[in-house]
Amino acid sequence: MIRRLVHRRAWLPRRVRIAVALVCGALALLGLAGPGTQGSEGAAATKLDAAEGPVGSSTGAPPDQGLVREGRRLFVDNCSSCHGQFARGIPDRGPSLYGAGAQSADFYLRTGRMPLPEPEAQPSRKEPVLTEGQIRALVAYVATLGGPPIPEVDIAEGDIAQGQSLFAENCSACHQILARGGIVTRGVVPDLLGEVTPLDVAEAVDIGPYVMPTFPWLSDEQVNSIARYVEYADDPIDAGGWGIGHLGPIPEGMVTWLLALSALILATRLIGERTAP
Amino acid sequence: MLRGSVRWIDERLGLGPTLRTAMRYVFPDHWSFMLGEIALYAFIVLVGTGVFMTFYYVPTDAVTTYRGAYEPLAGLIASENFISTVRLSFDVPGGLLMRQTHHWAANVFIVAIIVHLARVVYTGAFRKPREINYFIGVSMLGLGLFDAFTGYMLPDDLLSGMGLIIAYAVGLGIPLVGEDLMFLAFDGPFPGSDALWNRLEVTHVLLVPMILAALIGLHLWIIARQHHTQFSSGSDEEARAKSEKQLVGSPMWPAYALRSLGLMGLVVGFLFLLGGLVQINPVWLWGPYEPYLASNGAQPDWYLGWLIGALRLMPAFEPQIGDLTVVPNAFWGGALFPVVVFAVFYLLPVIDKRFFGDGRKHNVLDRPRDNPRRTAFLTAFFFWIWLTFVAGATDQVFLRMRIPYEAQVWFFRFVAVLGPFAVYFIVRRWAEELRERDVHPLRGWNGRLVRRDPVMGGFVTLDGGQDGAVVPEEDVAAHEPDVAGSREERATAAPPGPDGA
Structure with missing residues (x-):
């Protein structure tokens, strides 16, 4: 146990060094991919695609390269701090998106679950930060990394x-x-x-x-x-009347105590005594 | 017409004198004496609607197919218990109204018994010579809870099935005999055999209601025989002694009977109104139960919420000998806790005699303030039970308010141990204060209304006192006691209580 801790302590600085190197590299790339250098950004993305072998939208239709480029740019801006510059994931921050597919990207972005405010938080539904067009671009980019397409449901x-x-x-x-x-x-x-x-x-x-x-x-x-x-x-069929939240006994008990009991006690209070002469 | 009817009966059965006595029977006047009657009338509604439902309910878990008016379950293959309940709700004219009214009546039946019990214990009505009737009342609460539980099980829907397996698990937890007891009741391991459903139905619709009806009759007969308790006509000893001997109130006819019938009309009408307008236990939405199904947030009906709360609050404590678990954890909260609560209620006459009162006969009731220690003890006890009720809803509190579940459980454990003591001292102090001042907490306010003068900044008394007199600002402090009613004034008006506080 102790040996392992010592080992980890010795190992940590190297990890930090790698992280620093990665951040520097990312910053350099960001500098290259600034506005007005669309060409080089696109080239970087294409080179990346080439390096990763046979990937692309698994819907079969050829991906719209402009849309993918836009998605790649948005990815770097909004997602790379957790999922990594090349969507390969960062340990303890975010998973790799290779194989995630258009399906996951669509689900997480459209329901506002991504981007997360902090990596440990439980993703929950909220107003999406990105516009519909931006989401479409990001989905197109993530689709190039392989994975299931957006499913059909009827x-x-x-x-x-x-x-x-x-x-x-x-x-x-x-x-x-x-x-x-x-x-x-x-x-x-x-x-x-x-x-x-x-x-x-x-x-x-x-x-x-x-x-x-x-x-x-x-x-x-x-x-x-x-x-x-x-x-x-x-909105199910409430044949019985007021649905009181469809939660079962807790609201039913509340109706019993707060509505029924108070009404009936009021009734006994009103008729239970002779009024003073 | 009434005279005619009495004569008609008298000439045939010779019951004239009995009827005359019954009609002259005196009921003391206080609204809180009618709370038990709410339970009585709810019971009548329960019997009426219940009989209707037995015509349609089929107590077997043999599988059948639903072909009725409720589209979303069309073609569902499930147990006859469940399907006959859905049929009763959708395909029998008036069936849903009857079912919902029955369920609301059950909820009101239990709540009315509890409020009635609170009235009885807070006023010391259980004291000698009325212990027997008090025991009958507490027994009816226990039987009512048991009967309500068996009724909740009958539809075999998702919620009731989960309730049944929790009850089974708690039963298994009873040391030594639990397993045999549950196998006997369920006719085998969970989910039992088909015999279980006949047993549940007969228990619910015949056995327990018969015992309840007999006990209700006995309860009322004993009240008539012993006469009702009453509050003292005055606060001095003389009035008290007189009230011990002489019952003051309204005669059965033509006063009290009409009042009680009026209450019956109100209770019955209100229950049917609830049954028609507010949805309760929509089994068609829960769906049928199978042992491999579950729903998040499942709860028992409210009157068993305290047991769920106790199961949640009980720490992981399981005494073991070697590899053998002597007492499984579910036993503490699910079985021992209700036994302790009912034991305290049954022992209350003894506890009261030993700690809060005397062993004498009492026909005159205490007001809650008249015995601060009893009132404080009971309030602390009720608080303890109420806390477990709230703890039964911890998951919904987490879901809606994002207060972490574990934090809530630890908070409730802490409060369950210390809270009753705090409640005891606060209520005791409050009751002593009330007794000393001798004012009604809601009615007897006799302070003075004052208004702050917007220009001068002083106070103007609005009723009584010196009309329109402007009090200079320096005197505001001196006048403040008038707002809440001066304690000194009150002390001279009413003699201090026996403890001379």
Whole structure:
């Protein structure tokens, strides 16, 4: 144990030296890729592509080079501090994006989960920092690093009843049966209401963001059904009246104590005594 | 018409004198004496709506297919328990209204018993000679909780199934006999055999309700036999002694019976209003239960929230001998804690006699302030139970307010140990203060309303006192006691309490 610590201490300065070298290199590259030197930036990106062998958008369509270049520039500006200058990842900060694919880039950027305010934070849904066009460019760039494309989802093909039972089997243990969210050991599970789109559902099922597992056994048709059920759960059929949050017994107990009990005590208070003469 | 009816019965059954006595029976006047009646009328609603539901509920987990009006579950293959409940909700006319009213009535039944119990213990109504009726009442609370739990299990939906396995796990935790007991109750290991559902249904719709009905009858008969307790007609000893002997109130007919019937109408109407307007336990949204399914944030009905809270708060304590776990952890919070709580309630007459009162007969009630130590003890005890209720919602607090779960659990553990002592001393001091001043905390305010003069900066009394007199600023401090009511004045108006504080 002690020996290992000593070993680590001896090893650290070298790591720092490498990090410093990397940052210097990155700064130099940034200087080259400044405005007005689009050509050299594009050349660097192309050289990178060439060095990495057969990569590109796995959708089959040839990537729009202008869009990819724009995405590469945005990547350096917004993402490289954690994912590294060449998207190879930085230990303890951000993972490599090789193999992540358009799917992950689209999911994380469109839902505002990336960029993260700090590397340790749990990514959560917020207003995206980047514009739609910028996201499209970044997605095009990340797609050149290989990985799954943006999936197709069509909830019209899905079936609510099948979705309900699949959701109960695969999702509700963390997301709550009506997708209201909850807590797990290492984080907060988001609800799937409001802004969550069927595409978000399909992407998350494949990616498994943060502590969420992946579900490789689910077919496209089943994912359609789950996405359809999630849409339904947002505003389900409340045949019984006021839905009080679809959380079950806690709001029901509140209605019992705060509404029913106070109303009935008020009633006994009013009729329970003769009024003073 | 009433006279005619009484004569008709008298001429046939000879019950005239009995009926006359019943109609002349005197009820003392106080609104808090009607809280128990809310529970009684909720029970009547429970029986009525419950009988309706037994016509449609099928107690078996044999699998069937749902083909009913609720589209999102069309073609669902699940247990008959669940499907018959969904059918009752969507395909039986009035079924959902009955189901929801039944569930709300169950919630109100328990809450009314608890408030009634609080009235009884705070006013010392459980003292000699009324201990037997008090024991009956506490037993009805226990039976009511058990019956509500079995009813919650019947639909076999996702939430109730998770409740059932938690109950099973807690039962397994009972040292030595737990496993055999649970195998006996469930007819095998979880999820039990099909026999479980017949047992649950018969327990819920027949066994416990019959016992409850019998106990309610006994409860009321004993009240009539012993007569109701009442508050003293005055604060001096003479009035107290007189109130011990003479019951003052309204006769059953034509006063109290109408008042009580009015309350019945209100309770029944209000419960059906809730049942028609506020959704409760939407099993069609939870879906059916299978042992491999779960939902985050699952909770028992509120009246069992204290047990979930206790399970969460109990530290990881499992005494072991060698490799053998003597007491599994679920036992402490899930089984021992409720036993302790009910033991305290059952032992309250003994505790009270030993620590807070005397062994004499009492027909006159204490106001909570009249016995500060009893009031403080009970409040600390209720606070302790209430805390475990709140602890049962820690996950939702984390989710909504981002207060970390572990931090909450440690906070609640800390407060559960120290909080009751703090509550005891605060409430005791408060009750002593009230007793000394002899004012009603809500009604008997007799301070003076003053208004600050915007120009002069002084205070003007608004009611009584010197009309419009402007008090110079220097005298504001001297006048301040008037705002809250001077303690010195009050002390001369009412003699100090027995402890001469």
